[in-house]
Amino acid sequence: MTRPVALTRDKGWYRERNSLAFQVLRVRKARRTHVSNKAKNTPVRYRITKRTVPARLKETLQPALLPLAAGEQGAHSHHNGVAKLNGGFADSAFADNKQRPVHRWVPWIAGFSSEFVRDAFTRYLPGNRPEAAVVLDPFCGVGTTLVEALRCGHDAVGFEINPYPALASRAKCEAAAVSPAQLNQYILKFEDYMRAPEAAGDSASAPEHFRSRIPFFGPRAEAKVLKALRFINRLRVPPIHDLFELAFGSVMVNVSNYSYEPSLSSRPAVGKPTQDDAPVAESIVVKLLAMKSDVAWFREELERLPRQPIGRVIQDNFLNALHHLDPGSVDLIVTSPPYLNNYHYVRNTRPQLFWLGFVRKPSELKRLEIENFGKYWQTVRDLEKVALDFEHPALERLLAQMRGVSVERGTYGGPGWANYAASYFNDMNRFCRVVGQVLKRDGRAVIVVGNSILQGVEIAVDNILSDLAARHGLTTENIHIVRQKRVGASIVSSSVRQGARTTAKLYESAVVLRRT
Ligand SMILES: C[S@@+](CC[C@H](N)C(=O)[O-])C[C@H]1O[C@@H](n2cnc3c(N)ncnc32)[C@H](O)[C@@H]1O
Numbered sequence: 001m002t003r004p005v006a007l008t009r010d011k012g013w014y015r016e017r018n019s020l021a022f023q024v025l026r027v028r029k030a031r032r033t034h035v036s037n038k039a040k041n042t043p044v045r046y047r048i049t050k051r052t053v054p055a056r057l058k059e060t061l062q063p064a065l066l067p068l069a070a071g072e073q074g075a076h077s078h079h080n081g082v083a084k085l086n087g088g089f090a091d092s093a094f095a096d097n098k099q100r101p102v103h104r105w106v107p108w109i110a111g112f113s114s115e116f117v118r119d120a121f122t123r124y125l126p127g128n129r130p131e132a133a134v135v136l137d138p139f140c141g142v143g144t145t146l147v148e149a150l151r152c153g154h155d156a157v158g159f160e161i162n163p164y165p166a167l168a169s170r171a172k173c174e175a176a177a178v179s180p181a182q183l184n185q186y187i188l189k190f191e192d193y194m195r196a197p198e199a200a201g202d203s204a205s206a207p208e209h210f211r212s213r214i215p216f217f218g219p220r221a222e223a224k225v226l227k228a229l230r231f232i233n234r235l236r237v238p239p240i241h242d243l244f245e246l247a248f249g250s251v252m253v254n255v256s257n258y259s260y261e262p263s264l265s266s267r268p269a270v271g272k273p274t275q276d277d278a279p280v281a282e283s284i285v286v287k288l289l290a291m292k293s294d295v296a297w298f299r300e301e302l303e304r305l306p307r308q309p310i311g312r313v314i315q316d317n318f319l320n321a322l323h324h325l326d327p328g329s330v331d332l333i334v335t336s337p338p339y340l341n342n343y344h345y346v347r348n349t350r351p352q353l354f355w356l357g358f359v360r361k362p363s364e365l366k367r368l369e370i371e372n373f374g375k376y377w378q379t380v381r382d383l384e385k386v387a388l389d390f391e392h393p394a395l396e397r398l399l400a401q402m403r404g405v406s407v408e409r410g411t412y413g414g415p416g417w418a419n420y421a422a423s424y425f426n427d428m429n430r431f432c433r434v435v436g437q438v439l440k441r442d443g444r445a446v447i448v449v450g451n452s453i454l455q456g457v458e459i460a461v462d463n464i465l466s467d468l469a470a471r472h473g474l475t476t477e478n479i480h481i482v483r484q485k486r487v488g489a490s491i492v493s494s495s496v497r498q499g500a501r502t503t504a505k506l507y508e509s510a511v512v513l514r515r516t
Pocket residue numbers: 108109110111112113138139140141142143144145159160161162165316317318319335336337338339345371372373
């Protein structure tokens with residue numbers, strides 16, 4: 001059975017994909033999509049590729065969890081009478097996604113593994129449902145949960161506040177509706193365009209308000225980047241435009257004088273040489289060719305399903321979810337909110353946000369930072385003491401302890417970090433309220449969080465999440481330790497942990513909540 005297609009934006013393309021009946025809700029701000037007459041009139045050279053059928057994914061479940069050593073069972077092994085399990089879910093780490101079709105398009109810090117998500121579906125969405133299940137990821141990042149939900153035939157909804165990962169999620173949800181042959185034509189046109197001499201009067205400039213400590217691109221690389229962007233900005237078919245933007249966004253740091261370590265650093269700061277020139281067109285084309293092959297694979301996957309699922313990406317703060325979703329409409333949430341480690345998603349995607357035109361001024365970045373779940377230390381450290389919006393004596397004690405650490409360092413010491421932790425849990429409380437509102441009765445939420453060590457004070461985020469959830473009609477069924485000594489060494493050894501004199505270990509848990 002097919003569903004009506006809700007999109008009406010484009011003349012030919014969406015008609016072509018009607019058979020797929022695949023709806024992608026595009027909630028985003030108006031963007032520059034100026035198309036010159038010259039581009040409109042450029043004849044298209046057709047060279048249709050053979051439909052490629054990449055090897056099917058080998059779906060092996062990873063050997064599950066790292067066992068807790070006997071001596072480590074204790075404070076971290078029980079909460080509110082719920083045993084913290086050390087078995088049952090696949091490892092939540094993103095690393096494996098780097099090899100997997102569609103998932104491999106964009107590297108993303110703290111992304112999920114696709115197997116972990118599948119594991120959650122197997123447990124909480126029984127196969128014999130009369131109706132399609134609705135899977136929600138309130139912090140969908142680059143769309144791991146959404147892609148896996150669609151592959152399993154579930155409808156998928158993702159919220160993502162940052163326009164760059166939202167672009168990635170949207171491009172993935174749209175992917176099955178893209179014709180690989182059409183994408184191939186555009187790749188060929190792009191190659192021709194990048195080889196041809198620059199047309200007279202064809203100029204573009206770097207984003208006006210984008211600042212970096214050293215020139216972001218070498219001079220010759222920058223000329224190529226601007227040329228590539230001129231081509232991309234003229235693309236009129238939305239999903240093709242999205243794929244090109246994403247290909248550009250995912251390689252732009254590689255061809256720059258910066259690198260992800262995993263936070264964005266200049267190459268000289270990490271002992272790498274700067275690059276005057278770089279293979280800009282080649283890098284984009286390699287990415288696009290991988291996308292083309294994955295698009296063919298994803299189409300085949302979805303065409304095999306008895307019913308075509310619907311993917312929606314909502315570029316908004318999840319705390320506004322009830323503006324977009326009906327109460328009690330979601331069967332399963334699988335998500336991972338930002339951790340309490342101050343990893344700065346907004347700063348680390350500044351290059352993509354500015355160069356792809358998602359933000360133009362620093363004030364727009366600021367708005368994103370303030371609306372980001374948990375805020376950032378940088379945005380709250382100088383505030384008067386941030387109070388909790390709810391009562392939680394154990395957390396109050398931890399915050400008081402933190403406020404007493406390195407007081408002489410002012411907002412850089414305990415008081416600033418305690419403001420950050422309090423802001424984080426105020427958002428966690430709001431998040432739980434919205435989860436309680438959107439879940440169906442008996443619906444589950446699988447929420448991956450990490451513990452945290454701020455100024456030497458360990459905070460068991462999973463326990464506090466479980467406590468807050470209970471205030472909003474959500475019972476904790478299980479807490480699974482899914483990883484220990486989690487990734488991101490340079491984050492965990494950064495100033496976030498200054499003052500740390502603790503033997504506590506970093507771990508990640510999947511907190512399973514049920515709507516009662
Ligand atoms: C840990 S990442 C999620 C990664 C995701 N599981 C994946 O596999 O790609 C958290 C994401 O939440 C997003 N985010 C932060 N605050 C948000 C908010 N208030 N509403 C929606 N998304 C938000 C961040 O931009 C980031 O992409």
